[in-house]
Amino acid sequence: MQCFQGKSVYKGIAMGPIVVLKKNDYQVKRIRIEDTEAEVKRVDEALKASQEQLQKLYDKAVREVGEASAAIFEVHQMMLEDEDYLEAIQNMIRTEQVNAEYAVAVTGDNFAEMFASMDDDYMKARSADIKDISERLVRNLSGQGDVDLSSIEPSIIVADDLSPSETVQMDKDKILAFVTVHGSTNSHTAILARMMNIPALIGVKMDLEALRSGVTAVVDGFQGMVTFDPDEETKVQTETKMQEEAEKLKLLQELKGKENITLDGRKINIYANIGSVGDIGYVMENDAGGIGLFRSEFLYLGRNDFPTEEEQFQAYKQAVQMMAGKKVIIRTLDIGADKQVDYFNLGNEDNPAMGYRAIRICLRQPEIFKTQLRALLRAAVYGNLSIMYPMITSTEEVKKIYEIVAEVEEELKAQEIQYKIPEQGIMIETPAAAIISDKLAEMVDFFSIGTNDLTQYTLAIDRQNEKLDDFYNPHHEAILRMIQMVVDNAHKCGKWAGICGELGADATLTEQFVRMGLDELSVAPSMVLKLRKIVREMKVEE
Known part of the structure; x- marks a missing residue:
């Protein structure tokens, strides 16, 4: 039995087999071999295994x-x-009498470089595909295989860290918990764990090489502890805790269908944050009043080229149709910072969190933005859709956005394509936007406060830097004052204001947020009923 301490990002408890995801650098050694035909045969076998893996991935993706x-x-x-x-x-x-792994790796690099140097954009994009299939072949040749999370039993995912694109592609129904060596409390993995209502630990100083998939583990999000190969006594105690948590959850289920109204009549909307259409099941399961943050970048992650207008339209249309008249607020793409996508060719930046990202990409590369806007305006016809623009810092940016929206409207009108101009709001996640929120409120339909970035920029702390977790204080008085300022300025102009950042799910602040006048809290689906309970048991005047 081995126990490791970490930092909990979602309090829950789980027990089950682990799946260890190890990072591979694909740097293979060159080895001289005598039997070249045996190596060629090994390549053929690895090709068959790769084809089978890709067919399974295709079937799952369809x-x-x-x-x-x-x-x-x-x-x-x-x-x-x-x-x-x-x-x-x-x-x-x-000809060179080298091992199969080396031949595949070198050939992959050569072909990828050839494609990358071509003028045609389509052919350039194939460079990443070549790297991908070569890495898959090397994994199969070296016996590492491919972790197919769609075919495993429900498991605890153990990894060094997980990127947004990795988590997007996981079969979330098969994940019991996350445990990572690195990561921060505001990482994509942490956000995903909170959305899925599963325990997650970060900063666990474990040796991944010493762990093997299949071993039983207990993840205790309350104690911030993971135990590998637990003894019988620990297993029995864990079962008891899991039953207690299930009873608490059962009591929360009784709040379904009830309104979010305080004892003295103040109502607040409690919506859900999601990352893809596939997450809408969590929204319905937890009885959220709508979707306050639909992260559209999921359509751009885990692929090798831009999503088409039709792909985006179908996803947004499906979301608003499934929500059947309830509000669906879709944030335009927020690529950059911790969400890197190779085909955007953003390049390396010393400080990507403050760099070329989100609305800045959209305004500098309007052809990308227009494709998304066309899809959004078309989908708005089918339900209660709102658009939200991230990383706003000035009134000039809002004016420029509206100019591009007007251009898109003219294009759709000329093509006689059905569309609708929906409610349009902005995220308040920079101190600049908070300070000029009185002017911005006159231009937009609503505010949604992104507390993750607002805290990061106000405190000058990189929220992805785990060394700074002790300094990262989302309860800082400056943050709360800014939130109050934004709410007041919105209400003066007759607009509504909500929070879609992680702070909205902080149950210790729920009563304060209601008293501050916030109209909406958008949180991980798993937190909806917990906040409803707090709201229904409080009085605003106290």
Whole structure:
């Protein structure tokens, strides 16, 4: 039995087998071999395994995100059958007498470099595909295989860290808990854990190489502790705790269908934050009043090229139709900072959190922005859709956004395509936007306060830097004063204001937020009923 302490980002308890996800750098050694034909045969076997893995991924993606988004796995299957690519690998093995792993890695690098240097954008994008299939082949050759999270039993995911694109592609129904060596309380993994109502620990100083998948573990989010290979006594205690938590959850379920009204009649909307259409099930399961933050960047992650207008339209349309008249606030793409996407070619930045990201990309590359806006305006016809623009710092940016929206409207009108101009709001997540919120309120329909970035920028603390977690204080008086200022300025102009950042789910502040006059709190689906309980048991005047 081994116990490790970490930092809890969601308080819950889980027990089950672990799946260890290890980072691979794919730096393979060059080894001289005598039997070249045996190495060629190994490549053939790895190709078959890779094709089977890609077929499973394609089938899963078709079910979850549709054929258009799943097509990338078909492309990878076809590339694995490319004669030039395969002949180059076989030729290197035979002429240089090298091991299969080395031949695949070098050939992959050569082909990727060739595609990257081409003028045609489509061909450039194939560079990333070549890297992907080559890395898959190397994994299968070296016996590491491919962790297919769609076919495993419900498991605890143990990793060094998880990127947004990795978590987006996981089968969330099979995840019991997260445990990572690195990460911060505001990382994408932490946000996902809170949305899914599962325990998660970060900063656990464990040796991933010493762990093997299949071992039983207990993740205790209340104590911030993970125990690998627990003894019988620990297992029995864990079962008891899990039953107690299930009873508490059962009591919360009784609040479904009830309104979020205080004892003295003050009403507040409690909405849910989600990352994809697939998460709407969590929204319904937890009886949220609407979707206060739909992170549209999920459509851009985990792929090798920009999503088309039609792909985006179908996703947004599906979301508003499923919510059947309830509000769905879709945030325009917030790529950059911790959400890096290769095909955007953003380049390296010394301080990406303050760099080229979110609305700045949209205004500098309006062709990307227009595609998303066209899809949003078309989808607005089918339900209660609102658009929210992130990372605003000035009135000039809002004016520029409206100019682009007007251009898109004219295009759709000229093409006789059905559309609707929906409610448009902005995120208040920079001190600049908070301070000029009186002017911004005159221009927009609503404010949604992104407390994660607002705290980061106000305190000058990188929220992804785990070394600074002790200094990161979202309860800082400056943050709360800014929130009050934003709410007051919104109400003076007859506009509503809400919070969609992680602070909205802080139950210790719920009563204070209601008294501050916030109209809406958008939180992880798992927190909706917990906040409803607090609201229904409080009095504003006390």
